[in-house]
Amino acid sequence: MISPTPEECVAALEQMPDAAQQQAFLSQSGVQPSLALVEACSRRIRELCYKDPASAEILANTNLHLASLVDTPTAWALANRSRAQVLYTMRRAAAAAPYFERAVELFTEVGLELEASRTLVTQMDNLIYLSRYDEAAKLESRARATLEKANDVHYLARLETALGNLYYRLDRFQESLAHYDAARPGPDDPFSPAAIGMGRGHVLADMNRFDEAVEAYRTTKRHCQQHGLDLWADIADHGIARMHFLRGNYSTALRMLEETRKKHESRNDSRRVGMVDLERVEIYLQLNLFEDAAAIASRSFDVFDRLGNRYEAAKCLAFLGVARFKLFNDCDAERAFLRAREILAQEGNETWVAVVDLWRARLSMRRRDFPEAQQLARAAADAFERQNVPVWAADAWVLSAQSLHALGESAAAVEDAQRALRGLEGFHAPWVSYQAFNTIGRLRELEGSTEAEELYLRAVSELESLRGNIRLDELRMSFGKDKYEVYENLVNLKLNRGDFASAFDFVERSKSRTLIDLLERNLETVWDSSADESPRLQRVRKIREELNILYSRVNDVASRTRVSVDEVKRREHELMELLREVGEEKSGWATLQSMDLPNVAEVQQMLDVDEVLVEYYSIGDEFQAFVIGADDYHVVRCVTTSRSIRASLRGLHFQLSKFHLEPLYVQRRAMALLAATQHHLQELHLQLIAPLERFLGRRRRLIIVPHQSLHYVPFHALFDGARHLIDVYEMTYAASASVLKICRERRSARSADAQDLILAVADELTPHIRDEAEALRQLLPSALVFTDSEAGEHNLRRYGSSAATIHIAAHGIFRPDNPMFSLLRLGGSWLNLYDIFNLQLGADLITLSACETGMNAVSEGDELLGLSRGFLYAGASSLVVSLWNVNDRSTALLMRRFYEELRNGATKSGALRQAILDVKQDFPHPYYWAPFILLGKS
Structure with missing residues (x-):
């Protein structure tokens, strides 16, 4: 009988699922433990480490068992090294360290200096993961001398790679890259090129050489796929994903990341x-x-x-x-x-201790424990300065200044804010500097100094140097309402001086960022690369992505790269030049990037004589109202308070929520429900309309531009005790006068004979959607109608770009926790806001006949996110959307009447008003007739 070779024994062991079975096989099969078997096992473990580390770990445990049976220093050295290599590959560096040390000790003991030096190379890398850099560096000379003497090209390449890793962790990027480039792995070594490629990718990314970094990751991934190094291919994907995130x-x-995680x-x-x-x-x-x-x-x-x-x-x-x-x-x-x-603190990581303390300071500010907030912020600032992290230090000084301001220590507050500004010299960090200018401006205003306005303007200038997708809401440093407090301060200052027109300009400058910031912040998803192949447009996208990384790095304590002002400004200058040129190729997009904000006179010019625009704006807790007609302009101060509005809205929403109860309850309590709802609508009318009603005149069309909590108010349903507003006015809504201007100036690219598009997805809960679709088919005989599974995203993409009108009757879900993932059901799938941004829709009117399609999350600064924003970006000039969960039957009737009125020549606002009035006759409660509103062009 022929005994199996060591390699055959190892192959047999691999078929067993765990070390216990492998060891049982060794004892029962009669295989003689030997050094040759330990060597074969060690070779196979080295091969498996980068392909199947879990199997490598099982085999490494068995190899240690084999070494105990052979019980020679060489066997123990090999088995210890194999175990160390597996743990190192799995990044369990602390566990690997003693195995490396023991292996080197044993190889040296038996005079196998070459094997000891080879082990030292990987041990160096392992020590780097433990942040033991000095110890790692000391191993180089011993390892290099032996490897060069033996002309071990393979391990010399690994040594250069380890040194590249070491200098990368020490922030010495040029030296790191030089070592990676000096590594020359042999043709039979597929592992080293993978390690080198990953290292180069990391270094190039930190050197702001973004394209080269991505190419390094992609080249590494291809190499790994060609050589079966699946683990390393997935690690390369992680690097690429990180670049996308940045x-x-x-x-x-x-x-x-999700795909990589599963692997x-x-x-x-x-x-x-x-x-x-x-x-x-x-x-x-x-x-x-x-x-x-x-x-x-x-x-x-x-x-x-x-x-x-x-x-x-x-x-x-x-x-x-x-x-x-x-x-x-x-x-x-x-x-x-x-x-x-x-x-x-136990790890001695002073920088991250300061990061945590800065968050604790914010927590103390929220709790109004200003002394503790100031103490924590100042300690964090001192720590950041010691660690040479100037942007974070400046941010901490600003927080210290704000705490001192709250404590009434004005002089000390100004001193800390100015210290923040001095610390930012040479850095491009407007998201910190604007806070400092705003804080000093507020203090100067309280002193009665005329310098306050200039400081506020400096703060606005700094803030507006940040464009939409430059991560204004940086995850580690969220500045909350402070971003827009400076606009409130300026508007209040201007109103107090009677400079109403200038006050309106700054209202628009704060509100207009909402849509524009949203569009730019999600540039990847709004940009359809298949449609935009122009080199100039592609360059715009690329520079914006690079700026995104640079801006975030300036404010990132974990970044080891000092971002120069020149580097940022060079890209900003090129971007502005390109944006000026890009309008020739994609004018609508360019307009959204750098539109001129309308002043009072320009708003008046875009209004008809029978239109009046009411724009609300909150300063602190008080709402102001700007009432603008074609020939007149008024400001109503202190209309109401946010607290009063919230109380009335809570009551209104509570009454509307009762319609989710049993139908029998709703039917029996119909009159009481109507009276209770009208009570809250009358409260809101008294607060929001009555104080400015005399300025509305006899005009018949009313445009509402809400602010903050007012976005949740159904203005058209407000009740004066006898009539609802919709009984008197045709009504439309807009996020700002600037956004309204965009919608009104939009020109449809569709042809004169464009067809309408109807998509309807019904189920057992919404059977009347089918009736709605059938009624619209009769009203719009040339329309393309798709129902249920055919009413999918594919048909919206295929026909939506050329449709005159798009009507979608389906389920909608608003996600208040994250409106970017609000959903609209089409066919068998769900569309979120990212998907909608990628649509190209040329329709003049889009109707979303679904629940909550007009709901938006309203955060500080009046930043709005919801499905309606996606469709406005995708091309809609006008949107009909809902504010709450709609009734299936009344909605079908309302939509039929709406399109009948449109067919008879009514304007959109006129058609919707008449449809609402008709439904109101059969369904008196506002729950049935008031959910739908018109956004944009009327």
Whole structure:
């Protein structure tokens, strides 16, 4: 009988699922333990490390068992090294360290200096992951001397790679890149090119050589796929996903990370799953998905804590604290911050301790514990200055100044704010400097100084130097309402001086950023590269992505790259030049990028004599109203308060929610429900319309531009005790006068014989959608009608760009926690806001006959997000959308009457008004007739 070779034995062992079965096989098969078998096992483990680390770990445990049976120093050295290599590959560096040390010791003991030096190379890299840089550097000379003497090209390449990794971690990027470029792996070494490529990608990214970085990752991925190095291919994908995240391409980054995560999960590689999840937490925080971010951060902490990766565990806790802070779970946030701080302090990471303390200062500010906030902010500022992180130091000084302001210590507050500005010299960080100017301006205004206006204007200038997608809401440094407080301060200053026209200009400058910022911040998703192949347009996209990375790095404590002002300004200058040129190729897009904001006179010019625009604006807790007609202009100060509006809205929404109860209850209580609802609508009328009613005159068309909580008010349903506003006026709504101007100036590119498009998706809960679709088919005989599974995204894309009118009757879901993922059901799938941004729709009117399609999340600064924003960007001039869950039957009737009126020649606002009045006769309660509003062109 022929005994199996060591390689055949190892192959047999690989077929068994765990080390226990492998060891049982060895004892029962009669295989003789030998050094040759340990060597064969070690070779196979080295091959498996980068392909199947879980199997490599099982075999490494069996190899240690074999070494114990052979019991020679060489066998023990090989087995220890194999175990160390597996743990190193799985990034369990602390666990790997003693195995490396023992292997080197044993190889040296038996005189195998070459093997000891080879082990030292990987040990160097492992020490780097433990931040033991000096120890790693000291190993180079011993390893290099032996490897050069033996002309071991393979391990010399690995040594250069390890040195590249070392200098990368030390922020010495040029030296790091030089070592990577000096690495010359042999033709039979597929692993080193993978490690070199990944290292080069990281360095090039940190050197702001973005295209080269992405190319390095992609080249590495191709190499790994060609050589079966699936793990490394997935790691390269992680690098590419990170670049997408930095560029603001969140949907692509999330998709790639999810795919990579599944692959790591299939290998039971918990650390790399955790690293992917840590990336996802950052993105979810950026997208305001705070619940999801908190859940993933908590789960990832458990992984890193179990693995002994204390730095990563502490980051998870810090991010968990941020998520809890954003969710106003202050006690949970404080616990997470304190625990993260404890770990980071033990690790000696002063910079991240300061980061956590800065968040704790924000928490103290919210609790109005201003002395503690000031103490924490000042301590953080001092720490950032010691660690040479000037932008974060400036941010901490601003927070200290704000705390001192709250404490009434004006002189000290000004001093700290000015210190922040001095610290920012040489840096491009307008998201910090505008806060400093605003803080000093507020203090000067309280002193009665004329300098206040100039300081506010400086703050606005700094703030507006940030364009839409330059991560104004940077996840680690969310400035909350302070971004728009400066506009409130300026508007208030102008109104107090009687400069009403200038006050309106700044109202528009704050509100107009809403839509424009949204469009630009999601540049990846709004940009259809297949349609925009122009080199100039592609260059615009590329520069914006690069600026996104540069701006975020200036404010990123974890970034090791100093971003120069010249580097930023060079790209900004090129971008502005391109934006001036781009209008020739895509004028509508260029308009949205850099539109001229309308002043009072220009708003008057776009209004007909029978139109009046009412734009509300909140300063602190008080609403002001700007009433603009074609020939007149008025300002009504202190119309009402946010507190009063919220109380009335709570009552109104409570009454509307009763329609989700049993139909029998609604039927029996119909009169009481109507009276209660009209009571709250009358409260709102008294607050919002009565104080300015005398300025509305006899005009018949009313345009409402809400602000903050007023976006949730159904103005057309407001009741004066006898009539609702819709009984008197044709009504439309707009996010701002600037957005209204965009809609009115939009010119449809569709042909004169364009067909209408109807998409209807019904189910057992909404059977009247079929009746609605059939009624519209009769009214619009030339329309393309698709129902149920055929009413999918594919047909919207195919026919939507040329349709005259688009009507969508389907389920809509508004996500208040993250409006970017609000949904609209089409066919068998759901469209979110990202999908809608990618549509190209030329329709003059789009009707979303579904629930909550007009709902928006209203955050500080009047930043609005919802399905309607997506369709306005996609090309709609006018949108009919709903403010709450609609009734199936009354909606079908309203839509039929709306399109009948349009067919008879009515304007959109006139048609919707008449349809509402007709439905109101049969369904008196506003729940049935008031959910739909018209946005945009009337």
